[in-house]
Amino acid sequence: MDEKKVVLKAENLNKHFGKKHIIKDVSFDVFEGEIFGFLGPNGSGKTTTIKMIMGLLDIDSGHVQIGGFDREKNFESALAQIGGIIENPDTYSYLSAYKNLEVYARLRGKVDRNRIAEVIKLVGLENRINDKVKTYSLGMKQRLGLAQAILHHPKVLVLDEPTNGLDPAGIKDLRDILKFLSHEEGIAVFVSSHILSEMELLCDRVCIINAGTVLRTESMGQITDSGNNESDYEFTIGDDIVALEKIQKIMPERYRSNIQNKFILAVNVEDVPEIIKQLCNADLKIYGVVQSVKTLEQSFMEITGGGNAIV
Amino acid sequence: MQLSKFMRLIQNEFVKVFAKPIAFIMIILIPIIAFGYGFAMKNILKVQTYNSNQGMSDENYVEDYISNLNSSIMSGDGKYAQQDVSDLKEKMQLAIDIRDGKINVDITSWQMTALFSKVEATAMAESLKEYDAESAAKYLKNADAIQKAVDNDDLGMYLDAQISSLDDQIAALTAEEDASRLKASRDVLVLRKSNNIPPVCTEIKYSYNSDKDLTWQENMISSYLTAKASQYSGRSGDGIMTDDQVSANNDEVTLMEYRLNNNIQEISGDSQFGFVLESASLVSVISIFIIIIAATMMAQEYTSGTIKLLLISPHKRWKIFAAKLVSVFLISLILLVILFASSIITGGILFGFDFSQLWLTVNDGVVSSNHALIPCLLKYLLACPQLLVMTSLAIMFAVIMRHSAVAIGVGIAFMLGGSIVTSILSLMHYDFKKFILFMNTDLSVYFPSLSSSLIKDFTGSNDIVSSMYSGMTFKFSLTVLAVYFICFTYIALDSFNRRDIKQS
Numbered sequence: 117m118d119e120k121k122v123v124l125k126a127e128n129l130n131k132h133f134g135k136k137h138i139i140k141d142v143s144f145d146v147f148e149g150e151i152f153g154f155l156g157p158n159g160s161g162k163t164t165t166i167k168m169i170m171g172l173l174d175i176d177s178g179h180v181q182i183g184g185f186d187r188e189k190n191f192e193s194a195l196a197q198i199g200g201i202i203e204n205p206d207t208y209s210y211l212s213a214y215k216n217l218e219v220y221a222r223l224r225g226k227v228d229r230n231r232i233a234e235v236i237k238l239v240g241l242e243n244r245i246n247d248k249v250k251t252y253s254l255g256m257k258q259r260l261g262l263a264q265a266i267l268h269h270p271k272v273l274v275l276d277e278p279t280n281g282l283d284p285a286g287i288k289d290l291r292d293i294l295k296f297l298s299h300e301e302g303i304a305v306f307v308s309s310h311i312l313s314e315m316e317l318l319c320d321r322v323c324i325i326n327a328g329t330v331l332r333t334e335s336m337g338q339i340t341d342s343g344n345n346e347s348d349y350e351f352t353i354g355d356d357i358v359a360l361e362k363i364q365k366i367m368p369e370r371y372r373s374n375i376q377n378k379f380i381l382a383v384n385v386e387d388v389p390e391i392i393k394q395l396c397n398a399d400l401k402i403y404g405v406v407q408s409v410k411t412l413e414q415s416f417m418e419i420t421g422g423g424n425a426i427v
Numbered sequence: 428m429q430l431s432k433f434m435r436l437i438q439n440e441f442v443k444v445f446a447k448p449i450a451f452i453m454i455i456l457i458p459i460i461a462f463g464y465g466f467a468m469k470n471i472l473k474v475q476t477y478n479s480n481q482g483m484s485d486e487n488y489v490e491d492y493i494s495n496l497n498s499s500i501m502s503g504d505g506k507y508a509q510q511d512v513s514d515l516k517e518k519m520q521l522a523i524d525i526r527d528g529k530i531n532v533d534i535t536s537w538q539m540t541a542l543f544s545k546v547e548a549t550a551m552a553e554s555l556k557e558y559d560a561e562s563a564a565k566y567l568k569n570a571d572a573i574q575k576a577v578d579n580d581d582l583g584m585y586l587d588a589q590i591s592s593l594d595d596q597i598a599a600l601t602a603e604e605d606a607s608r609l610k611a612s613r614d615v616l617v618l619r620k621s622n623n624i625p626p627v628c629t630e631i632k633y634s635y636n637s638d639k640d641l642t643w644q645e646n647m648i649s650s651y652l653t654a655k656a657s658q659y660s661g662r663s664g665d666g667i668m669t670d671d672q673v674s675a676n677n678d679e680v681t682l683m684e685y686r687l688n689n690n691i692q693e694i695s696g697d698s699q700f701g702f703v704l705e706s707a708s709l710v711s712v713i714s715i716f717i718i719i720i721a722a723t724m725m726a727q728e729y730t731s732g733t734i735k736l737l738l739i740s741p742h743k744r745w746k747i748f749a750a751k752l753v754s755v756f757l758i759s760l761i762l763l764v765i766l767f768a769s770s771i772i773t774g775g776i777l778f779g780f781d782f783s784q785l786w787l788t789v790n791d792g793v794v795s796s797n798h799a800l801i802p803c804l805l806k807y808l809l810a811c812p813q814l815l816v817m818t819s820l821a822i823m824f825a826v827i828m829r830h831s832a833v834a835i836g837v838g839i840a841f842m843l844g845g846s847i848v849t850s851i852l853s854l855m856h857y858d859f860k861k862f863i864l865f866m867n868t869d870l871s872v873y874f875p876s877l878s879s880s881l882i883k884d885f886t887g888s889n890d891i892v893s894s895m896y897s898g899m900t901f902k903f904s905l906t907v908l909a910v911y912f913i914c915f916t917y918i919a920l921d922s923f924n925r926r927d928i929k930q931s
Binding site: 170171172191192193194195196198199200202203204206207208209210211215218219220222223224225264 | 736
């Protein structure tokens, strides 16, 4: 992991729209062969950051390096290393999907017909490739957008909210493709999203951004494991009102939260039998005990302070 | 390498435009518009001819002529000199003889002209005999010679008689008297004789307003007479001619002589290549198409969000911009070629195919002759700077508006409004008008030889045009167009470069 090359580097990016300071000192590194999640609530500056990386917005201060080339000084070399979908999969709807890919291939140069066929197969559009794009569903447009984005063998693939409008099967297909691209072909995949359950399944590392500031950049394991000594256990206890009263009386230091009769208590593994005993002694009926795994969502809520953008 | 990258960008623009029905609609519309224009022009010419004829028969003309003369004689008995009245009476007698079938000649034939000139000569002899017997005898001799020529049906003899009569008249003039008109008339007769062009009698049937029925030679001879007289006298209608006017007049005389001697007609609007020359004014239709193409090419990329695809590709923004500008211009050139081809075909269908038409120009007294295709090509070539400026204008609107419908609307409103306002301003005497774009778009105004004779008739031998464009030259207009092109392109490129792509 340590030897891997940084292929996308953002350094102290800043952006103002008028007097508003939208992006504040955003920095991160993306390594080859990893899927990097860029998470943040709506309006936190994800798309703006992506546009600054891709050259659609000017950078007020800071630097972007793509494959070792500075985006501003070496625009053409830098942009040759990157592909992506920004906001929507934009296509010429009056052209067929194949024509769209041809247009994009000419835009990029050095893309032959074999590569186009290869990419079509990868995204699974063989059957409809000669249809006009205006007849496509959003899911198929996403596939076509992905095909365009990887046509020229980019080192970095940037996807802005790629799961928007996809059905569960589509999301799974996308996940498989992205994992193949990053882990097999060594492409760095940079994915922005606010749909955390998907990111949890997809990403190797995540960067959490809120109100234009990077809050944390960590591996997926680190972020969900957020450093507590005690694990949480979920106890299902009958008669929740009585139970709440008694638990807060017996062990207030262990109580974390409850949703009706499911109580989250902070307990070490070795203490579980003791706790069950105490609860039984207090005349509470225990229907189940499960170790509670912290999800990305919970971490995210904690880190962003409830997920509200503070702009 | 760089060039091939750029060529691929242009290829993409072509693929995108020609995948749309609008491109084919334009390609089909141009021949239809050209044909409609030709059809309208043909019918306008027909209407003019019809009005002058008014469906009258020759008998009606003779009858009219007699009654006109009759009323002149009756009403003007006191006013006219005795000679004139007897002249009128003789002419009326001649017309009555024709009506009654005593003399059997066509009223527009040269014999008719000859008979009228015989009447005039006789009348002159009558009036002169008392104080200048010698001249009177010459006139009588002339009258006899004319009668002889008519009897023998010999045009040459008639022309000889008239030439020698004019020689006598010129010799009889004193030094102070102006001989230019007589000398010019003598030259006309010599020209008629050497090319066997019989004079057409305009006394009864034709008036000067309805010369559409006369042959082109006859029309040209009347211009030739005026120009030749100016050449002898050094004066035009406005007074003494300047050196420039003298040399222009000399060139005109040379050219007309060449045409009459070699039987080469001016390229007229109702001939195949004459129509092609006229059809160059349809370039304004292409200007409108340019606005639509530029809007589809530029504004629609913003509307559909595909501009992002272009801007995240490894090409600097100005190259993407330049590719679009070049593509729009190339497409406008394609449309121009289509217009040219369809005009040649339309001209052939409506006015008859004639690939032997010649185009004459004169420079320092030397006439050069080229195929009629040459002026057509030159005139279309002169439209190219205009198309380039219109392209930059259309791109500018498309970049600034970023919405194709708005860009098309504003663009067309600007073009139509601009040309209407300019056509009004052009008649006024504001000095700034020469810097207005639309005053400079039509570069062919500086090359009158590239107009068909029809347009020359309409504009009155370029006098109106030259007063409209006073103080302007070809180079001046070209410079103004270049300045506009640079300004439009700069504004568009600056806007294209500067603008952040905030929303999709």
